[in-house]
Amino acid sequence: MAELNLGKGLTAGKVASNVQKKLTRAQEKVLQKLGKADETKDAAFEEWVINFNKQYTEGSKLQRDLRAYLEAVRAMHESSKNLQACLGDMYEPEWYGKDEVESILEDCDVLWTDYHQKLVDHALISMDTYLGQFPDIKARIAKRDRKLVDYDSARHNYAATHKTKKKDGGIKITKPSTLLERATPGWAQGILSAHNLAQTSLSKSQAEEELERAQKVFEEINLDLQEELPSLWNSRVGFYVSTFQSLAGFEEKFHKEISRLDQDLHDVLVKLEDTDPTRRTGHLGAASSGPGRSDREESNHTLRPGGPPPIPKSPSKLRPAVPPPPKVTPSKDLKTENIINLFDAAAAPDISVTSPTEPANWDSVEESLPPAAAPEGEEAVTEETPAKAPESTEDLPEAVEMPPGFLFKVQVMHDYAANDTDELEMKAGDVVLVVTFDNPDEQDEGWLMGLKQDDWQQNKEKATKGVFPENFTQRL
Secondary structure, X not given: XXXXXXXXXXXXXHHHHHHHHHHHHHHXXXXXXXXXXXXXXXXXXXXXXXXXXXXXXXXXXXXXXXXXXXXXXXXXXXXXXXXXXXHHHHOOOOOOOHHHHHHHHHHHHHHXXXXXXXXXXXXXXXXXXXXXXXXXXXXXXXXXXXXXXXXXXXXXXXXXXXXXXXXXXOOOOOOOOOHHHHHOOHHHHHHHHHHHHHHHHHHHHHHHHHXXXXXXXXXXXXXXXXXXXXXXXXXXXXXXXXXXXXXXXXXXXXXXXHXXXXXXXXXXXXXXXXXXXXXXXXXXXXXXXXXXXXXXXXXXXXXXXXXXXXXXXXXXXXXXXXXXXXXXXXXXXXXXXXXXXXXXXXXXXXXXXOOOOOOOOHHHHHHHOOOOOOOHHHHHHHHHOOOOOOOOOOOHHHHHOXXXXXXXXXXXXXXXXXXXXXXXXXXXXXXXXXXXXXXXXXXXXXXXXXXXHHHHHHHHHHOOXXXXXXXXXXXX
């Protein structure tokens, strides 16, 4: 009777054999876990398997990240292409460099395409080839584990067969052990015993053959893997080096070429700006140049519509602060013979008195009047000349009450919240007395040292002193 064919080369006999193998392996694994049977161990091979799994995991992650990187390059290419296409659509035909701009945009698109293709050919395909060998080796490792269980099972079966022979000491003919032997006539007992002895010998022979076959299959696959796994583990260094060298080289070349095209596009746009008719009127130039702009840049504060100015961060040193020129006060060195100019309409506003409650000292006024015979130009110079004498009694008490190292006053234009313990908290409208740094080397560019005037008048030496950004204030 022919065996039942189940399709794809399978027969009922093969299916039964596979089922029997699975049952035998399951029984052997249970016995090994329970400690009823010993298990063949190979510490070196197990270490190679650990390295293999680690290498496979790292390679798979690298492959995923490389694919994600290529998708990002593709997305960046599309975004750049759309952006450049927008520029090409807006660029009017009569504008300077129309043809050059179109050529640059085409070259950029070609560069992106070439860069992506090189990454696919020399990185992704190489990565896929490298990882393509891992599934096959992983399947062979699993097969080796199954064959090891078969080998252990055959070894235990063979040992059990020899152990039974030594324990029984042979089969005794005079004592039937089965119902068949008991039902056999006495004259046939010898024949049946001889048959049982032949069966026992056959079982031992089969166990030995099964052991030899299982050992041969296991050793063949085990030997191949012991050669391949170390070689595969050592190959990872060269593969990673070549892969990342290719990535770095292609990326470096791409950025160099795209940078050159960007510079060409920048130059074309600069020339377009120069040839713009609206610039020839000088309107834009007047708005961005001239003495008014330079004066505003040199000031220590500029009002900004969007809020307070940025806080300076550069730690470089500032130039030493220069105190303001002294106030113009009447000098006693002036000639007394020019008292007639006291009644001159142009000189009358320049007369300063010592105090609003005290009468004017006409003797000192007479001595401080400018010469009558001097021209108007020289008279103006005399008025602007810094006085060598002490200031008036009105300003003298304020100067005495200033803190040590006082330089000048500033008014806060924007609120400033202190970010550190050595900074000064300020509100818009506060008047701050600027003083010198105890250690000039600690002064940073754009920062001043000072204390609020109200705090100084109330607490004197106990007033809080700290640094603050210069561009938040305006000098008084």
